[in-house]
Amino acid sequence: MASSVARMVRVALVSFLAFTSIASALPASQAIRTVQTPDDDPFYKPAAGFESAAPGTILAQRSINAAIFGLIPNGVEAHQLLYRTTAIDGSAIATVTTVFKPKKAKLDRFISFATAYDSSATKCQPSFAYQLGAPQDSLIASVEFLIIQIYLALGYVVASPDYEGPEAAFGPGRLAGMGVLDNIRAVKSFKTLGLTDNPMVVGVGYSGGAIATGWAASLQPKYASELNIKGWVQGGTPSNLTGTLNLINDSVFSGFVPAAIAGITKPSAYGAELKPVIESIITPEGQKVLDVGGSECAVTALAAFFEKNIFDTKYQTLGDRFIYEPTIQKVMKLNTMGVNQDETPKAPTFVYHATKDEIIPYGDAKSMVKSWCSWDANVKFTTYASGGHATTEIVAIPDAINFVKNAFAGTTKKRCTQNTELGSILNPLALGVELEPILVKLIDGLIHLGDQDANLKKDPVGVWKKTL
Known part of the structure; x- marks a missing residue:
């Protein structure tokens, strides 16, 4: 058999x-x-x-x-x-x-x-x-x-x-x-x-x-x-989400990060409170990354942000303090199970x-x-x-x-x-x-x-x- x-x-x-x-x-x-x-x-x-x-x-x-x-x-x-x-x-x-x-x-x-x-x-x-x-x-x-x-x-x-x-x-x-x-x-x-x-x-x-x-x-x-x-x-x-971000950031899977940021800032999600924060800290290069993350499927998004670091001030002005910004931190905690x-x-x-x-x-x-x-x-x-x-x-x-x-x-x-x-x-x-x-x-x-x-x-x- x-x-x-x-x-x-x-x-x-x-x-x-x-x-x-x-x-x-x-x-x-x-x-x-x-x-x-x-x-x-x-x-x-x-x-x-x-x-x-x-x-x-x-x-x-x-x-x-x-x-x-x-x-x-x-x-x-x-x-x-x-x-x-x-x-x-x-x-x-x-x-x-x-x-x-x-x-x-x-x-x-x-x-x-x-x-x-x-x-x-x-x-x-x-x-x-x-x-x-x-x-x-x-x-x-x-x-x-x-x-x-x-x-x-x-x-x-x-x-x-x-x-x-x-x-x-x-x-x-x-x-x-x-x-x-x-x-x-x-x-x-x-x-x-x-x-x-x-x-x-x-x-x-x-x-x-x-x-x-x-x-x-x-x-x-x-x-x-x-x-x-x-x-x-x-x-x-x-x-x-915070733990996942820290693990995949600056890795072959880092493209999931801008895709998720684009997702949680949609109007049906947390856009009303989160989008003004993102707009105040995002750089032109960072906006390009978010545009790809919000308009492409996973494989393309992964390729576009391959082994990139979201904490780099090239993408947003807060650097390593990004996840400690009060509104961002609040949203991350709201999406933690258990x-x-x-x-x-x-x-x-x-x-x-x-x-x-x-x-x-x-x-x-x-x-x-x-x-x-x-x-x-x-x-x-x-x-x-x-x-x-x-x-x-x-x-x-x-x-x-x-x-x-x-x-x-x-x-x-x-x-x-x-x-x-x-x-x-x-x-x-x-x-x-x-x-x-x-x-x-x-x-x-x-x-x-x-x-x-x-x-x-x-x-x-x-x-x-x-x-x-």
């Missing part, structure tokens, strides 16, 4: 590489460009008076043709919902969620999947990237769509919201959390899916997606207590993190879990002792899937637990042979890995062979 499985993996990998090579070689004139960007698409614009609707109300709906990498139809029923959600100041805003329904769907439950699109540009919203013919500028959302295929293959309806809101505000966790919770409300009321009354829900997110999922878990008891939440899965969680006892998840929560994560500090996630557990949360905290940020998202897939299954079944442990995983190799057999082609594509798709992910980056097929 092992040899036949290995052959399946190799055939799937070769086929995928052949397809991507052909697709990348097509002249630009042959590309499918029939999809309007969110800024140009009237579907994204709510009708007048939408502000009076309750959070989570569906404002518009449509069916779409969804496709992997914008080119390969994924063969499942797909819909998009424009729904009402809430800005940081409590005002009404509208954003979109994309809902996928497999042919043999479990109609008493669904997954809310927050993808890590990590951008403050509206063209990078996942609802745009998921459509057939859409350009794949948002590489992370495109790759994580492969993870969504796993949940679909297991029979789950999956909803993936544009949780950053209509302005694509990357960074403000409270806005993202409300965006996730209102997406759940909208999907719950979407009769076309045929879901049962009060369906069970598990929220999932990694890295930037864990900002949204972690804050949804934190705010749900107060903001959306009526939802039938059975669990939360969050990995590589940026629980402390600070307020009344913002503790009530549903079972799976938190996982690599000790050598080169983007999100492990210590911050550990502190968050410690606070939550001291306030009687039900948290499973798994430490991955090898591998880096990207590897951990992949190797944790079986654990995440199993936690989701147990959460829906109500069989998760009733207290905080901790365990350490030493391996950095994904075991495809833990998910079943039928999912292996999807996972092979996922490994190949994660081409922008960190230093700690070298074992996966150098020889993805070899990694698979070791498990067979």
Whole structure:
């Protein structure tokens, strides 16, 4: 059996590489460009008076043709919902969620999947990237769509919201959390899916997606207590924006910093109080950086600010005192998880993190879990002792899937637990042979890995062979 499985993996990998090579070689004139960007698409614009609707109300709906990498139809029923959600100041805003329904769907439950699109540009919203013919500028959302295929293959309806809101505000966790919770409300009321009354829900997110999922878990008891939440899965969680900034600044990942600054200064976020501060200290060179961070997707933003130091007075006049400016410090603290006892998840929560994560500090996630557990949360905290940020998202897939299954079944442990995983190799057999082609594509798709992910980056097929 092992040899036949290995052959399946190799055939799937070769086929995928052949397809991507052909697709990348097509002249630009042959590309499918029939999809309007969110800024140009009237579907994204709510009708007048939408502000009076309750959070989570569906404002518009449509069916779409969804496709992997914008080119390969994924063969499942797909819909998009424009729904009402809430800005940081409590005002009404509208954003979109994309809902996928497999042919043999479990109609008493669904997954809310927050993808890590990590951008403050509206063209990078996942609802745009998921459509057939859409350009794949948002590489992370495109790759994580492969993870969504796993949940679909297991029979789950999956909803993936544009949780950053209509302005694509990357960074403000409270806005993202409300965006996730209102997406759940909208999907719950979407009769076309045929879901049962009060369906069970598990929220999932990694890295930037864990900002949204972690804050949804934190705010749900107060903001959306009526939802039938059975669990939360969050990995590589940026629980402390200050800690994350200090780790990635002046590194290969420093481009996330100006993207986040552009995000938290959007009007729907903290623009009213924060934008005047930024405008008073930003230099012309710094403004150029922020302009890129607010208009480009993650890969381009990373390249534009590669190994740059945001504390350099070339970009802003406060230098090292930047994060100590009172308004900036206030906003950073407001977006730190595990600070307020009344913002503790009530549903079972799976938190996982690599000790050598080169983007999100492990210590911050550990502190968050410690606070939550001291306030009687039900948290499973798994430490991955090898591998880096990207590897951990992949190797944790079986654990995440199993936690989701147990959460829906109500069989998760009733207290905080901790365990350490030493391996950095994904075991495809833990998910079943039928999912292996999807996972092979996922490994190949994660081409922008960190230093700690070298074992996966150098020889993805070899990694698979070791498990067979």
